[in-house]
Amino acid sequence: MTTLNPPARPSAPSSRAVRPARPAPRRVRHSPLGRGLNLGVCAVAGLYTLLPLVWLLFAITKTLPDLYGSNGFAPSGFHLWANLRDLFAQDGGVYPRWLLNSVLYAGAGAGLGTLASVMAGYTFAKYRFPGREKLYGLVVAGVLVPGTALAVPLYLLFSGVHLTNTVWSVLIPVAANPFGVYLARVYAAGSIPDELLEAARVDGAGELRTFFTVGLRLMGPGALTIFLMQFVSIWNNFFLPLVMLTDSRLFTTSLGLFTWNSSTSQNPDYLRMVVVGSAVSVVPLLILFLTLQRWWRRGLAEGGLR
Structure with missing residues (x-):
């Protein structure tokens, strides 16, 4: 007695569609003329940048x-x-004091300015409140105002409270950085997931603790970029100390070297x-x-x- 095998059942079509293979990305070939032109422009820019440094050395x-x-x-x-x-x-050893003053102004000003910029950018990116965009637009508009245009009004304000010719007359104004607020908001919007902040709040963390333990850590590279830019800007600042300071012991290196050159x-x-x-x-x-x-x-x- 022979047994007949049951006919094979047709296999069900696979639920996963077969995706066509993606073509390999084409390599962009640059012409020798284009590469040579790019190298030439970079060489000229590098030479232009390095020549003053070579002369100084x-x-x-x-x-x-x-x-x-x-x-x-x-x-x-x-x-x-x-x-x-x-x-x-020279002059009783005043240059080391100018150097320390510059380190103080740039270090403290950049630190305070970075913290304020990061907190403001985090607030604009992660909180919704009435007038947020208008207030943010007002802050960003400060980027368009040159620092030299604010020096005289700042002098009048600090003169009214008798703070001219002091460390605070230079340290407080440089702590404001509208461009840093703009960078901090852009970085916070792209690097801090809202779900992570909600998880921290569910765990019982307050808003300040959430910012310092979650937000600030994720914004570390952005905060470091703002700090470096602010430090260099304050270090090279000349007009504000020129307007605010008359005591040579409070001068920065740029202002002190200017007085020597004069x-x-x-x-x-x-x-x-x-x-x-x-x-x-x-x-x-x-x-x-x-x-x-x-x-x-x-x-x-x-x-x-x-």
């Missing part, structure tokens, strides 16, 4: 007669240590001090960028993978 090793009588892009002796010693001893007719050796002091004033900025670039790049890479 040669100039800080020269004596005063060599600054006037030798080629600016060629060495003519090595008097770097003598120039540095004279710089820090007195070269009375003392020609001030020119040598201005050149060496300009080179020394760049060192803190280099240290700051070299120290923070690792965390800055790491944070940007993590943000790109998020």
Whole structure:
């Protein structure tokens, strides 16, 4: 007795549609002329940027007669240590005080300005309240107002409360950074999920704790970018200290070097001090960028993978 196998049942069609294979992305080929043009533009821009620095590196090793009588892009002796010693001893050793003043103004001002900008940007991005967009537009409009246009009104305001010629007359105005608020809002809107904030609130965290434990950590790379930009801006600020300060002990390096440069007719050796002091004033900025670039790049890479 033979058994017949039942006829095979037709297989049900698969629920997953077969997707056609995607074509491999085409590699964009740049013409040799385009690549050469790009390299040429980058080379010219790099040369334009580096030439003043190269001249400064040669100039800080020269004596005063060599600054006037030798080629600016060629060495003519090595008097770097003598120039540095004279710089820090000039006028009773006032230059180190100017350097510390610049570190104070830039460090404290950038820290306060970054915290205020990040908190304001976080608020504009994650909270809804009446008049939010109008208030944000008013803050961003502050970017269009140059700092030189605000220096005289700020002087009149601080003069009315007897705070001119003090540290606060420079520190308080530089803590306001409308462009930092704009950057912070854009970064907060893209890097902080609303679900994460809701989870923190469900766990019982208040608004301030949610900001400092969740929002601020996720906004770290953006906050670091704002801090670096604000630090450099305050470090190079000249007009506000010029208007606010009259006591030379409170001067910044830029204002102090300006006063020396204005007195070269009375003392020609001030020119040598201005050149060496300009080179020394760049060192803190280099240290700051070299120290923070690792965390800055790491944070940007993590943000790109998020």
